[in-house]
Amino acid sequence: MVQPLRVALAGLGVVGGGVVKLLDANRALIERRAGRPIEIVAVSARDRHRDRGVDLSRFDWADDAGSLAARDDVDVVVELVGGADGPALTLARATLARGKAFVTANKAMVAHHGIELARAAEAAGAAFKYEAAVAGGIPVIKGLREGAAANEIGRVYGILNGTCNYILTTMEAAGRDFAGVLAEAQALGYAEADPSFDIDGVDAAHKLAILASLAFGTTLDFASVAIAGIRPILAADIAEAAALGYRVRLVGLAEAGPKGLLQRVHPCLVPQDHPLAHVQGSMNAVVAEGNFVGRLFFEGRGAGEGPTASAVVADLIDIARREYGAPFAMPVDSLDERAPAPRGERRGRAYLRFTVADRPGVLAELAAAMRDAGVSIASLIQRGAAADGSVLVAMVTHECAERCVTDALARLEGSQSLAGKPLLMHILDV
Template sequence: MAQALRVALAGLGTVGGGVIRVLDENRELIARRAGRPIEVVAVSARDRSKDRGVDLSRFAWVDDTAALAEADADVVVELIGGADGPALTLARRALSAGRHVVTANKAMLAHHGLELAAAAEASGAALKFEAAVAGGIPVIKGLREGAAANAIARVYGILNGTCNFILSKMEAEGRDFADVLAEAQALGYAEADPSFDIDGVDAAHKLSILASLAFGTAPAFAQVAASGIRHLLAADIAEAAALGYRVRLVGVAEADGAGLFQRVHAHLVRFDHPLAHVTGATNAVVAEGNFVGRLLFQGAGAGEGPTASAVVADLIDIARGEFGPPFAMPAAALTEAAAAPSGERRGRAYLRFAVADRVGVLAEIAAAMRDAGVSIESLIQRGALADGSVLVAIVTHEGPERCVAAALERLRGSQSLHGEPMWMHLLD
């Protein structure tokens, strides 16, 4: 059998330990599939004394993470995380030295993917990142290779398991957001500071990577309009169900003559749509190709096993010599797409207001909609919320988003409204 592929591993957290376990447990199978053994030869992490449940004594320990780029290894696996700092330094140095890089770092790729892709191509090294989006689901390979012959019209999906877990619990148990978030944190599904997840930033990082692969554009995270689920109420979930929908945080990317449109936003998803049935911490991605049709990728989007599995799959590809341009085409061919405006996008919207319980409030809201050119399909008023305000929910007919934005602007500062309205798009 050929000489082993030597791996230097940076980061020994949940996923790093998982990579070692996968390589140990499936050693013989992986060697047969890769055509040669894959062996970790050096590791680096912040705390050398921490018990990680795997035997690290067989590996060389490197205190300076960046120095792994010069280790006696063929591949550097970066599992540190963070858009900049040690992770970026390590990736730059490794690629400059001609060493292959495998990473699960979606933030680094979203911010610096074009630079790193160009560096990989210049040195003849691989830059692989299957684990950066949707954990163990092979969506990167699916877009980069399986759908390579297709023009992709749209890519969208559920990209954050924490948010989907919270929404599923709210839906199943009728509980409010804050209560379910606390449970998610206790179970380890949400971080102590969950902002990246619940405000849509994590999903936006992943969406920018998917958009690059789908449309041949440079990763453009700064152009992603991201909002999360922080202000969602149990009443919103109930209203959606009454209308035949479920609430999901969905990232959507499309490219057309107007530019590249990217948005992460809470959506109402029809019961008969595949994404409506994605529950718990699961991820799902839909890509629509002009010849292959609709592709659905679904599975575990995070966790030790799925993410480590994706990392090792990339190592197997490298061992076989199977790698090409990181973003499916040479970095120089990736276009710098302008951000497409959302104002003329047409669709239906769900709008929720918490309002004072007094005469004339509904007329004020209806007048704002009328004056902005928004046609109301249905208007529902429910009983008092916990703070004494009344919930009013509106579903609009199809129309341009700029009209809905104008209506909400007309209502800004109204003494009748308690707090900010909730605006969700309908994914039919």
């Protein structure tokens, strides 16, 4: 009889429950594809008595998740606890130190400690798999690590956070402002009670750092990701973008060039004919550009019980088949230490929105700041005064070095003409 792959599962939240359900529902199919059964033998979570909608009585229960790594009847530990450090990292280290396979959906831990864990996995000859950590059920990790392995990737970018995309596309469809749509997203379960990691871009930045390492063969460098979130975006910005032929999306972008590695998460204007402009609701999408394969486009659900559980079980099937290689597509010692690229030297176009006092000379002051910084204005729109007397001014620049736009905004700091902080969004020119 073929020996089953014996699994210990730490964390029984939405995704953990989904893994149990998926293994039950597709048991025969999974066994045929894996070449042997995949069986959960032990589980651990904070609350033993919570009803999760699945029968857990058939599994051994461990009050201490860390004990799962030491069990002789476990071949692979699946970590769905979360958090960059703490119990999740302790469990990862203990599992790999014992030469057992380790699977996680924890993008924060991989972004911060992935190189350490990959090195431990290589030393032990064990699998370290994390398909579910980026873009949920979309097989983008496998796509970059295996499907595009023969290509030099020049750029990888995409919509990496479903909460932000839901908020922005709802604002777009309904003409509503950020705060009300965020509250609705929280009520519907699309946003956490504390949504900071999502709406401030940190979650997307974790995923981008992982994608950049895989795409470019570089060490993980989360600290060098420039991050801007979607809090400042108004319904008026989305309307102006639409009038100009764009849609607003939170985009994670990584580029490898001769001057280093650029990594940035920021809201930007996406041309309406670009595939990312048509990614709606809580969907995710990733684009990778290879020198032989051309543009690859991956789209699907980036979170939730079913998609994320699907990615976890796909990793388990690979382990059951003994199909796994270096966690970051090449041995850790082969990864490049790439310096961060100087962001100011990147050339592109930008959208700028100013809230200004409704009085003579304001537009001339804005134009003078742009002129003195070497920024040429392609278009400018001024809307009527609001009830408080302020006016929205939106402009799009011609292509220039990004440092020039930054310089122009610095020249306007402290101006009595400004009634609020300007908003800068880059235009996606790819």
